[in-house]
Amino acid sequence: xxxxxxxxxxxxxxxxxxxxxxxxxxxxxxxxxxxxxxxxxxxxxxxxxxxxxxxxxxxxxxxxxxxxxxxxxxxxxxxxxxxxxxxxxxxxxxxxxxxxxxxxxxxxxxxxxxxxxxxxxxxxxxxxxxxxxxxxxxxxxxxxxxxxxxxxxxxxxxxxxxxxxxxxxxxxxxxxxxxxxxxxxxxxxxxxxxxxxxxxxxxxxxxxxxxxxxxxxxxxxxxxxxxxxxxxxxxxxxxxxxxxxxxxxxxxxxxxxxxxxxxxxxxxxxxxxxxxxxxxxxxxxxxxxxxxxxxxxxxxxxxxxxxxxxxxxxxxxxxxxxxxxxxxxxxxxxxxxxxxxxxxxxxxxxxxxxxxxxxxxxxxxxxxxxxxxxxxxxxxxxxxxxxxxxxxxxxxxxxxxxxxxxxxxxxxxxxxxxxxxxxxxxxxxxxxxxxxxxxxxxx
Numbered sequence: 001x002x003x004x005x006x007x008x009x010x011x012x013x014x015x016x017x018x019x020x021x022x023x024x025x026x027x028x029x030x031x032x033x034x035x036x037x038x039x040x041x042x043x044x045x046x047x048x049x050x051x052x053x054x055x056x057x058x059x060x061x062x063x064x065x066x067x068x069x070x071x072x073x074x075x076x077x078x079x080x081x082x083x084x085x086x087x088x089x090x091x092x093x094x095x096x097x098x099x100x101x102x103x104x105x106x107x108x109x110x111x112x113x114x115x116x117x118x119x120x121x122x123x124x125x126x127x128x129x130x131x132x133x134x135x136x137x138x139x140x141x142x143x144x145x146x147x148x149x150x151x152x153x154x155x156x157x158x159x160x161x162x163x164x165x166x167x168x169x170x171x172x173x174x175x176x177x178x179x180x181x182x183x184x185x186x187x188x189x190x191x192x193x194x195x196x197x198x199x200x201x202x203x204x205x206x207x208x209x210x211x212x213x214x215x216x217x218x219x220x221x222x223x224x225x226x227x228x229x230x231x232x233x234x235x236x237x238x239x240x241x242x243x244x245x246x247x248x249x250x251x252x253x254x255x256x257x258x259x260x261x262x263x264x265x266x267x268x269x270x271x272x273x274x275x276x277x278x279x280x281x282x283x284x285x286x287x288x289x290x291x292x293x294x295x296x297x298x299x300x301x302x303x304x305x306x307x308x309x310x311x312x313x314x315x316x317x318x319x320x321x322x323x324x325x326x327x328x329x330x331x332x333x334x335x336x337x338x339x340x341x342x343x344x345x346x347x348x349x350x351x352x353x354x355x356x357x358x359x360x361x362x363x364x365x366x367x368x369x370x371x372x373x374x375x376x377x378x379x380x381x382x383x384x385x386x387x388x389x390x391x392x393x394x395x396x397x398x399x400x401x402x403x404x405x406x407x408x409x410x411x412x413x414x415x416x417x418x419x420x421x422x423x424x425x426x427x428x429x430x431x432x433x434x435x436x437x438x439x440x441x442x443x
Contacts, residue, residue, distance in 0.1 A: 010036040011045040013066060016053025018240060019204050020086055022145075022155035024051045027085070027115055029145035034116050042073060047081045047119060052088035054170055057342035060088045067100050074102045081122045083107055083115070090174040091345065094130040108132030109160075109175050112140035134176045141181050144189055147198055152393060152422055153236075154198045158186050158224065159205035163214075164243060166270075167281045167348040168313065168341065171206055178207070178214045183224050187231065194233030199422075200391060201228065203239040209246035222250040229258040235424070236391065236407065240266045245283035247292050255300040262407040263300055264334075267293070268308035272327030273320035276313050281348065286327060293331055304408035306335040311368060312361035313341045314352035321364050325371060334379050334408070336372040340365050373434065380410070380432030387442060388412060390427045392420045411436040 010031050014024045027049060028038055039045050048070055054060040063084060074080050084096055085107035092099075096106045104122040107115060111131045121127040138160050147154045161176040162169070190201055203224075205211060211221040221239075228237055237260045242251075244267055254261055267289075271277050274286050296303055309324060328336070340361040343350045390404035390412050397403070402416040404425075413436055414427050420441075427439040 008034075008036045008046040009039040009044060010047040010049065011039050011042040012049045012051060013042075014051045015059050015062065016051075016055065016086065018155055018202065019157065019160075019206075020051050020053060022157055022204060023086065023112060023140070024049070025145040025155070026140060026143045027051070027112055030113070030115055030143065031119070034119070042070060045073075046077075046079065047083070048073070049083045049085060049115075052084060052086035054087040054091045054174060054344070056339055057344065060091065063088045064100070067103065071102055079123065081105065081119050083119070085109075085112065085115075087170070087174040090132050091170065093132045097128055097130055104128050106130040106132065108134075110135045110138050110140070113143060138176070138179055141179065142185060144192070147193060147196055150422075151198065152391060153200040153202065154193050155202050155204050156186060156189055156193070157181070157204045158208060159211050162206040163210070164207065164245075164283070165281065165348070167279060167352075168310065168344065170344040170347055173346040175206060178210060180212050180214050183212075183219070183227060186224065187227050190228055190231050190234060194231055197422075199234065200236035200238065201234060203228070203237070205239075206241065207243040207246060208239050209242050209248070209251060220250065222254050225251075225254045225258060225261060229260045235260060237261045238264065238409070242267050243283075244269065244289050244292055249295075252292075252296055252299055255296070255303060262409065263302050264304040264306070264407070264409040265296065266306045266308075269327065270308060270310050271313065271316075271320065272324035273316070274323075276316055276320050279315065279349070279352070280310075280313065286323065290327070290330065302408065304334040304410070305331065306337070306409075307333055308337045308339070309368065310339050310341050311364040312356040314349060314354055314356070316341075316356050325368065328368070328371060328375070332375055332379065333372065334410075335376060336368075338365060338368050338372070377432065377434050380434070380437055382432065383410070383429045383437055384432050386429050388427050388429055388437075388439070390414075390425055392416070392423055392425060394421055406437075412439055413437070414439045414441060416441055 012024050014020050042048055050066055052063050081104045083105040089106045090108040097103055105118050114131050118129050159180040161178045162172045163178045165172050208221055269289050272286055343354055388406040390406055392402050392404040396413040401414055403413050412427055426442045428442045429437050429439040431438040
């Protein structure tokens with residue numbers, strides 16, 4: 001490897017979910033092996049990777065404005081290689097090359113492992129390329145990335161794709177059908193992470209509750225959690241995302257049986273209206289969702305629950321929206337990720353009339369978010385007086401102490417010395433705020 005190669009810089013811009021963050025980590029590792037170093041600034045980079053999300057229209061549209069920022073960099077440095085990857089790359093494919101004449105590579109979700117080869121071809125032969133084929137086996141699932149120096153937590157992909165085909169969701173069309181990794185490979189990766197000092201892992205998949213269903217010889221998600229729980233050095237286990245229709249008793253009992261499994265679940269409900277849920281093809285009713293939450297809380301009373309919700313789905317009436325607000329009130333979510341519906345290509349809902357106007361969508365989203373903000377604050381205030389186990393992750397945002405997360409995934413800020421970073425401490429919660437907790441270490 002020559003001196004010029006070892007000095008090359010790459011810049012990665014990541015949109016979207018935790019799975020995209022982990023994909024970016026994997027691509028960074030691939031290119032490090034080729035002599036690239038990660039840069040926090042696109043200016044001066046030899047390689048720019050834009051890792052995209054197309055679950056909603058807005059982040060997908062952002063890709064083009066993001067690319068526009070790099071045109072002048074390409075004009076100044078014709079050797080700069082620009083790559084678009086992720087779900088928007090899969091959605092548009094070769095059309096991206098036609099729309100953006102200075103773009104070099106379009107890389108689909110099943111083809112991350114081809115990145116070094118395509119970058120080399122772009123540099124050596126000015127070769128533009130689009131690589132978006134789906135494969136029976138996704139090679140990138142077994143691409144391991146070393147955790148950053150000093151990292152305490154790491155993402156581990158256990159599966160990719162989705163077989164649910166909810167009527168609004170583009171994921172099966174851009175991520176493909178469900179593919180589960182062998183449990184032995186997952187365990188081996190986590191053992192390596194533990195040896196590198198990682199204390200907390202988050203298991204990733206579009207629907208972790210259906211892990212292993214694509215291969216009847218494998219055991220399910222509950223059994224995988226039990227195997228991860230037995231790995232020495234790992235102190236905390238998290239996972240995302242769960243589909244309510246596949247959340248069963250065996251998995252729920254893991255919150256009782258496994259001491260390392262954190263008391264938090266992300267369980268998207270999307271709507272509180274049975275009529276809308278049916279149009280969404282979610283596979284459960286409002287009552288079934290409520291029953292599963294009730295069962296979770298009977299097994300694990302302190303469990304924190306977050307969710308996703310969509311407002312303004314086609315034909316959503318004021319009554320349907322009221323049902324959503326009522327469900328939120330009944331459950332008292334700890335946190336909620338809320339979105340306005342936007343039609344996505346390839347989906348069944350695209351054929352439905354997008355008949356809830358923009359103003360109504362915006363108003364409903366505002367009402368919903370205000371209700372949730374009040375609930376989140378109320379839930380945080382309920383933590384006052386509690387003792388919480390906190391993994392100290394670093395300095396607080398204001399620089400006046402330390403910060404970490406509870407097992408329920410709540411951010412806590414508290415006074416303390418930097419020597420505590422990386423350790424578990426017990427914090428007495430003094431104040432519940434809108435987005436965090438404040439407390440003091442209990443020695």
